[in-house]
Amino acid sequence: MLAVHFGAGNIGRGFIGSLLSAAGYQVCFVDVNTEVVQLLNEKKEYRVVLASENTEEIVVKDVHAINSLSNPEAVIEAITNADLITTAVGPNILKIISDLIASGLRERVDLDRKPLNIIACENMIGGSEFLKENIYEKLNAEEQKRFDQLFAFPNAAVDRIVPNQTNEDKLMVSVEPFYEWVVDRSAMIGEMPTIEGITFVDDLKPFIERKLFTVNTGHAAAAYVGYRAGFKTIKDAMDNETVYQTVKETLVETGSVLVKQYGFSKEEHQKYIDKILGRFTNPYINDEIPRVARGPLRKLGPNDRLISPAKQYFDVLNGEPEHLATTIAAALQYDYLQDEEAVILQEKVKTQGYKETLKEVSGLSEGHPLIDLVLSKI
Numbered sequence: 001m002l003a004v005h006f007g008a009g010n011i012g013r014g015f016i017g018s019l020l021s022a023a024g025y026q027v028c029f030v031d032v033n034t035e036v037v038q039l040l041n042e043k044k045e046y047r048v049v050l051a052s053e054n055t056e057e058i059v060v061k062d063v064h065a066i067n068s069l070s071n072p073e074a075v076i077e078a079i080t081n082a083d084l085i086t087t088a089v090g091p092n093i094l095k096i097i098s099d100l101i102a103s104g105l106r107e108r109v110d111l112d113r114k115p116l117n118i119i120a121c122e123n124m125i126g127g128s129e130f131l132k133e134n135i136y137e138k139l140n141a142e143e144q145k146r147f148d149q150l151f152a153f154p155n156a157a158v159d160r161i162v163p164n165q166t167n168e169d170k171l172m173v174s175v176e177p178f179y180e181w182v183v184d185r186s187a188m189i190g191e192m193p194t195i196e197g198i199t200f201v202d203d204l205k206p207f208i209e210r211k212l213f214t215v216n217t218g219h220a221a222a223a224y225v226g227y228r229a230g231f232k233t234i235k236d237a238m239d240n241e242t243v244y245q246t247v248k249e250t251l252v253e254t255g256s257v258l259v260k261q262y263g264f265s266k267e268e269h270q271k272y273i274d275k276i277l278g279r280f281t282n283p284y285i286n287d288e289i290p291r292v293a294r295g296p297l298r299k300l301g302p303n304d305r306l307i308s309p310a311k312q313y314f315d316v317l318n319g320e321p322e323h324l325a326t327t328i329a330a331a332l333q334y335d336y337l338q339d340e341e342a343v344i345l346q347e348k349v350k351t352q353g354y355k356e357t358l359k360e361v362s363g364l365s366e367g368h369p370l371i372d373l374v375l376s377k378i
């Protein structure tokens with residue numbers, strides 16, 4: 001069995017590749033990072049080390065890689081032979097890889113190969129669906145019909161904190177022990193794969209919103225509020241009482257929305273939050289704030305981890321999400337110079353001010369009460 005996985009980065013190697021390999025897949029990574037591709041082809045294996053007291057180690061074997069920039073034909077061929085395609089490249093890169101995936105799938109149609117699932121493992125709502133839209137834009141109506149019969153794009157939610165790596169062994173990945181991978185079974189095609197560690201569900205929405213609006217909202221709060229307070233890592237930010245309280249209260253707000261929207265039990269959800277707060281303070285993980293805060297324009301988008309739960313708080317609870325507003329204000333002020341989106345964001349703030357910038361990036365309409373609430377926290 002062959003799995004073609006786009007993105008041999010932190011989560012690609014540290015989570016998806018590792019689980020797929022354990023399930024018996026030969027994993028072919030596709031990436032644009034020449035060094036990582038070369039090393040994977042040289043060593044054919046890499047280490048995943050658990051960031052915990054007992055540093056358990058797994059060796060992921062039988063892997064190889066293709067550089068999609070220098071060898072796109074090999075990627076197309078790998079797609080024709082694949083039993084599964086996954087991605088973990090970042091939401092902004094999905095559009096870029098959609099060209100090559102479309103070419104590979106076209107070739108697969110010509111060769112009359114079996115049905116195939118393509119799963120985007122990105123932190124976004126409807127990631128696989130978004131990839132599908134980008135692929136389908138390139139097809140005519142006839143091709144779209146044929147693709148519908150052969151390919152499926154089930155959405156997924158993936159959860160494992162994998163910080164940026166600074167190991168001497170360039171392929172080794174240090175990961176937290178916890179992980180969760182949930183896939184929308186109702187959108188799959190063909191034979192169901194058996195992959196230990198994947199939970200298949202019929203309705204992904206509660207799972208992806210619970211993950212994005214708890215793990216990622218809390219992470220964003222720690223990162224943006226922590227950065228504003230001068231901290232460099234998530235752990236250091238969380239060790240500060242004021243930041244910790246803001247993160248906790250932010251999760252109380254998103255939790256109220258999630259419990260109301262999806263009927264999660266309050267007690268179970270509180271346990272979920274507590275577990276996440278513990279994960280953010282894992283002493284064996286050194287997660288720098290710029291990784292977690294990366295892409296503030298994306299994170300301030302209408303359907304992402306900050307604006308969406310804050311809007312829902314107004315809509316379903318008729319209240320004011322004070323702590324989400326604090327986090328959004330800190331995100332708007334995020335000015336880390338090595339983050340391209342932070343630089344663009346601050347240029348917008350400089351030319352049009354906080355209010356117009358917030359409206360533009362969040363899609364909030366004039367007069368939405370969240371705007372004034374956020375402005376009051378700057």
Ligand SMILES: NC(=O)c1ccc[n+]([C@@H]2O[C@H](COP(=O)([O-])OP(=O)(O)OC[C@H]3O[C@@H](n4cnc5c(N)ncnc54)[C@H](O)[C@@H]3O)[C@@H](O)[C@H]2O)c1
Pocket residue numbers: 006007008009010011012030031032033068088089090091093096097121122123158159160161162163
């Ligand atoms: N790291 C985590 O804790 C974590 C957890 C859950 C989900 N995610 C999600 O997984 C995705 C990847 O995150 P990450 O932390 O692994 O990032 P990363 O930067 O470590 O990995 C991304 C990889 O994609 C590669 N890439 C870039 N352009 C490419 C292209 N055109 N074709 C093929 N590969 C390309 C990069 O070279 C890099 O190796 C994101 O959507 C992120 O939100 C990350």
Ligand SMILES: O=P(O)(O)OC[C@@H](O)[C@@H](O)[C@H](O)[C@H](O)CO
Pocket residue numbers: 123158159160161162215216219220291292293294295
């Ligand atoms: O990957 P991003 O930029 O969407 O978000 C940064 C982190 O919050 C994220 O990578 C988490 O570590 C991960 O989602 C945990 O499952």
